[in-house]
Amino acid sequence: MTEPATRAADRTSTNPKERITMDDSGFSTMLARLSEKSRDEYYNPYTKFTWPDTVSEDQWWMNPDYLTVSGTGLIDDEETLKALARYETVNFFSLHVHGIRELMIEVAKRIHTPDFAEYNEYLHHFIGEENAHMWFFAEFCHRYTGGIYPEAASPLRREGFGNLWDDVIVFSRILIFEEIFDYYNSRMGKDQLIPDILREIHAAHHHDESRHVAFGKQLVKRLYDRALAADPDRREEIEKYVKDYMTYSVRSLYNPQIFRDCGVGNPLAVRREALSHPVREAFHVKLMTRVDRFFVAAGIFSTSWGTEHVSA
Numbered sequence: 001m002t003e004p005a006t007r008a009a010d011r012t013s014t015n016p017k018e019r020i021t022m023d024d025s026g027f028s029t030m031l032a033r034l035s036e037k038s039r040d041e042y043y044n045p046y047t048k049f050t051w052p053d054t055v056s057e058d059q060w061w062m063n064p065d066y067l068t069v070s071g072t073g074l075i076d077d078e079e080t081l082k083a084l085a086r087y088e089t090v091n092f093f094s095l096h097v098h099g100i101r102e103l104m105i106e107v108a109k110r111i112h113t114p115d116f117a118e119y120n121e122y123l124h125h126f127i128g129e130e131n132a133h134m135w136f137f138a139e140f141c142h143r144y145t146g147g148i149y150p151e152a153a154s155p156l157r158r159e160g161f162g163n164l165w166d167d168v169i170v171f172s173r174i175l176i177f178e179e180i181f182d183y184y185n186s187r188m189g190k191d192q193l194i195p196d197i198l199r200e201i202h203a204a205h206h207h208d209e210s211r212h213v214a215f216g217k218q219l220v221k222r223l224y225d226r227a228l229a230a231d232p233d234r235r236e237e238i239e240k241y242v243k244d245y246m247t248y249s250v251r252s253l254y255n256p257q258i259f260r261d262c263g264v265g266n267p268l269a270v271r272r273e274a275l276s277h278p279v280r281e282a283f284h285v286k287l288m289t290r291v292d293r294f295f296v297a298a299g300i301f302s303t304s305w306g307t308e309h310v311s312a
């Protein structure tokens, strides 16, 4: 019961309705439409998939075009690349499990508090759907591999910017995270090269995330405008933080453990070379284009992430 009062302490208005309603009936209409879609398209994650007894290691678990070493020539042996496709799949799913668990905690802290009252209905769908995603991503790893990778320590602090800015940070991180996943899910959800169960998981996730991304962009913009009006001095600090989070997120795809697990000699050097390879740097820009453009268009970035961070 202390949370709403604590969180409300530095808000600009004491009237919850005034704070949350903003001035936009378009956003409310979108929220109602997304909630309706979530209800209509609701599925039971525990019965949705037909899990095969095994997933063949002769198949590509991830299209080689999407591997972290794609286009670099650093690894050219097909057996090692296929192993990398398996470990990268596990890493990718593990990133969702750990990333969304931590972000769900932040969403759960906010649901049914005065500042988020207008979003309650949709946030319930969000939490429910992310809980389903966590389950099926982890389930795949536990059924067919040695399980998920442990969570890597993040060098970025996650709060302490003031309540309104912390809200912006949380939902910006969710949006970045979801856009990265959607880049891969939307492609691998249609990819006939990979095993059926993996294609179905990617497709299911893409289907739900298209709603989350639509919601997230509108919400981040509103939260940002509210925070900026209350505390304009932190604008540059927030821009830097969000960009650093984008850089960190790209780097997390290159988990050193995946290179060790598929038997690559000198895994840290291979990781380093892959990360800074010009082909990969161009790919990172492509991967982030949609969310980067959003942050620029929303006025959250004064310059795009791509031009500043890719060669860092």
Ligand SMILES: [Fe+2]
Residues within 6 Å of the ligand: 096, 100, 129, 130, 133, 205, 209
């Ligand atoms: Fe998800």
Ligand SMILES: [Fe+2]
Residues within 6 Å of the ligand: 130, 178, 208, 209, 212
């Ligand atoms: Fe999501």
